[in-house]
Amino acid sequence: MVQTPDTYEVKTTCAYCGVGCGIVAQVEGGEITSVRGDESHPANYGRLCSKGMSLHETLGEENRLLFPKIDGKRASWDKALDSIADKFSSVIAEHGPEAVAFYVSGQCLTEDYYVANKLMKGYIGAANIDTNSRLCMSSSVVGHKRAFGSDTVPGCYEDLELADLVILVGSNMAWCHPVLYQRILAAKDKRPEMKLVVIDPRETASCDMADLHLPIKSGSDVALFQGLFKALQDAGCVDTDFVESHTKNFADSVDFSDVYTLDRVCAETGLGAQVLQSFYDLVIDNPKTVSVYSQGVNQAVDGADKVSAIINTHLLTGRIGKPGCGPFSVTGQPNAMGGREVGGLAGQLASHFDLFRPEDRDLVQSFWNAPAMASEGGLRAVDLFEAIHTGKVKAVWIIATNPVVSMPDADRVKAALEKCELVVVSDIYENTDTVKCADIVLPATGWGEKDGTVTNSERCISRQRAIVPPPGEARHDWQAICGVATRMGWGEAFGFETPADIFAEYASLCALDNGGTRDLDLAGLCGLDQEAYDGLAPVQWPIDKNGRSRARLFADGQFFTPDGKARFVVPASKYMKTHTEYPFVMNTGRIRDQWHTMTRTGRAARLFQHMAEPFVDIHPDDARVADIYEADIVEIKSAQGRILVRAQLSARQPRGTIFVPMHWSDAYTAKGRVGALIVPDVDAFSGQPAFKSTRVSVARYQTAWHGFALSAESFKADIGVEYWARARVKNGHQVELAGAETCTDWRQFAQALYGGPCEESVLDVLEYEEAAQQVFRTAYFQNNKLVFALFIDQYPLEISRGWTVEQFEKSHEGMQRYKLLAGRPGGDMPDKGAIICACLGVGVNDICGAIKQGADSLNLVGKSTGAGTNCGSCRSDIQRLLQGTYYAKTG
Ligand code: SF4
Secondary structure (H helix, E strand, C coil), X not given: CCCCCCEEEEEEXXXXXXXXXXXXXXXXXXEEEEEEECCCCCCCCCCXXXXXXXXXXXXXXXXXXXXXXXXXXXXXXXXXHHHHHHHHHHHHHHHCHHHEEEEECCCCCHHHHHHHHHHHHHHHCCCCEEEHHHHCCHHHHHHHHHHHCCCCCCCCHHHHHHCCEEXXXXXXXXXXXXXXXXXXXXXXXXXXXXEEEEECCCCXXXXXXXXXXXXXXXXXXXXXXXXXXXHHHHCCCCCHHHHXXXXXXXXXXXXXXXXXXXXXXXXXXXXXXXXXXXXXXXHHHCCCEEEEECHHHHCCCCHHHHHHHHHHHHHHHCCCCCCCCEEEECCCCCCHHHHHHCCCCCCCCHHHCCCCCHHHHHHHHHHHCCCCCCCCCCCCHHHHHHHHHHXXXXXXXXXXXXXXXXXXXXXXXXXXXXXXXXXXXXXXXXXXXXXXXXXXXXXXXXXXXXXXXXECCCCEEEEECCCCCCXXXXXXXXXXXXXXXXXXXXXXXXXXXXXXXXXXXXXXXXHCCCCCCCCCCCHHHCCCCHHHHHCCCCEECCECCCCCECCCCCCCCCCCCCCCCEECCCCCCCCCCCCCCCCEEEEEECCCCCCCCCCCHHHCHHHHCCCCCCEEEECHHHHHHCCCCCCCEEEEECCCCEEEEEEEECCCCCCCEEEEECCCCCCCECCCCHHHHCCCCECCCCCCECCCCEEEEEEEXXXXXXXXXXXXXXXXXXXXXXXXEEEEECCEEEXXXXXXXXCCCHHHHHHHHHCCCCCCCCCEEEEEEEHHHCEEEEEEEECCEEEEEEEEECCCCCCCHHHHHHHHHCECCCCHHHHHHHCCCCCCCCCCCCEEECCCCEEHHXXXXXXXXXXXXXXXXXXXXXXXXXXXXXXXXXXHHHHCCCCCCCX
């Protein structure tokens, strides 16, 4: 692209997952008009997934917070910051520093995170700062620290390509870290002998390209890896030199694993002996093995022990720190790793100093010139919100996260915030579920406006650059934090003027008294001036004073424990008990095209094409027993609450278990906020909630009617029926509806839902009704353009959503209009069906058509339709279509 003052490109980083892809953003006339993958970024080499590709579509001022508010009224920044500082100071004076808290986020940049930690742990003098990364990977942090003495990811992404065997444990990488998954598949394409194993109770999209899937019972990972530990010993795979010279506690692990015979592991995991032995043989035969794990491992009451069980197998075999092998934790968020670096969790200190070591606290205190250093761990996320509920914490500042949706027992979190004396929320949008609970709201900068650094899952620090100016009065989080710190009397320590100033202090703290004793060494980045910071290229830590970076650690057998030796940790296997009132185990997680609580991805129509409403995956046999049919509305209850979601029958879901996506909030659905069901059980070591194993009951929700509506304008906030789920579509909005009571006047219902003037002078209205059958259809046209349509039936509607949405773009004249009421095209018109490839808008019918014409491979389908040729996230869906195992909902 030609660079002019008006038209130029900026290199930055994706705002979503922990892969941390590099992006090139194109700017025209002051707006980010498109994005593409950065060919030079070592995380993605030019690839992006559907979420990254849509980043520019999530921007714009709709629902943006443009100025601070106090009690719902516009306020100046000075007034808002004064109010926060006054209240925090008075609470601290009266109740002590533990009575205030920060709850921050893996969305924060490292510079934001750093000043928040410095303020809480060095100046307020408590460690009550925790992050939503607690929900994501804190069990991995514990596992790393127990084994290595430091929170170190030993390897790098290249290891996943160099490995002969990649094991995905509790990771649906095809959907959750798509670009990294595509890198594995590309390596496998080049070396077909490379093997991919997926360990997951569900048959996820990641299984479609795998050589072996182990559908273990939920929660039996420890038994599986203890069995592997024993099998590796029995097969003579122990690296005796490495174990003797560089590890401790081996004998304890051997004693513990001895009981994990093949029979016992089969019994505990539910696997057959043959498939289990095949897995063992693959690991035995492939020294170049990488074990990748994420939320399926971490989000459990024994998450830290699962991590230890995985790491133990790598210590046993010496398969760590060398090209193509090692345990590898992938983080969920764009800067979860950066948060860990600056001490974002309540038990950490900045720059990988240890909060629980007096010498470390002294060093940091003197570096910061801090008046009141925290000396013990603070409240972890679940405990923090409980302390708010009980009144122990009286003032909280929530930054860049939406805990009313994402926390376990989310209704209790909401109730806690509603009664807290002061809730400050920094966000970019005014309509999140958490902002609605705030006393003071601060408008923050978002992606494309923020300026700083992030660190991805392979320890690579990248710049996220400001591309366009912030809207309204939005400010960076670090500016708001420093503003409050200054008003609390600590202006000198928080007088940063730029993110580069903050990074310089952070890098110096990392280098302080380091000399190789701490893994996180940024000596080579100390003293960067503004120009060098602006131009900083992606770089992996540690970086020594000569600027040398290391892709891998521990190949030399040197760990960060006091004696330099790694530790085997004996895990304790825990089992879930059955429960008659709540007979199902509910697993939660991400879907391919949405991110967290949808505050950003919910703004991109393209990202709703894949899945547009909250659903439950349930095995057909379980559904039959519960009298649940495809597309029914299902009521799911736990001890904490209830939700309503759409049934999706899937033989890929193990019996006795269900899966519900984590994304839907009160802003997008009437009752699909799954956090309200989650029991707040946590791992005792990490405090990470067990999002994968809530006990629930499921039942068909008795509906009298189902509906689907389209509108060129957005629907009102409260739709007023028992079930609704809204989504943005191209040129408008859609909503799925269902109700328990029969309606007697659908015309009036339609007019109320439309919400605008319905006079005949303004609109042409078509209508069709079979009242006895609860069938009603109507469409409103203005100047031959469709502006509203409603379809009602007593059964789930079998209309083509994709085709009806396309009708917004068309001119509708004469009798042609009546075709719309059918809700699907006639035989003479093409219907794409449900969209599979979000990047290029290719539907299931297009792909099936190509397959019928002889396209019998991914490449041929790609050549014929384009599907799967851009980001690749849909390739597993296409593979299932090729195999005849794909199920797609109508439209
Ligand atoms: Fe963003 Fe997708 Fe890359 Fe993750 S894989 S960083 S969501 S583009």
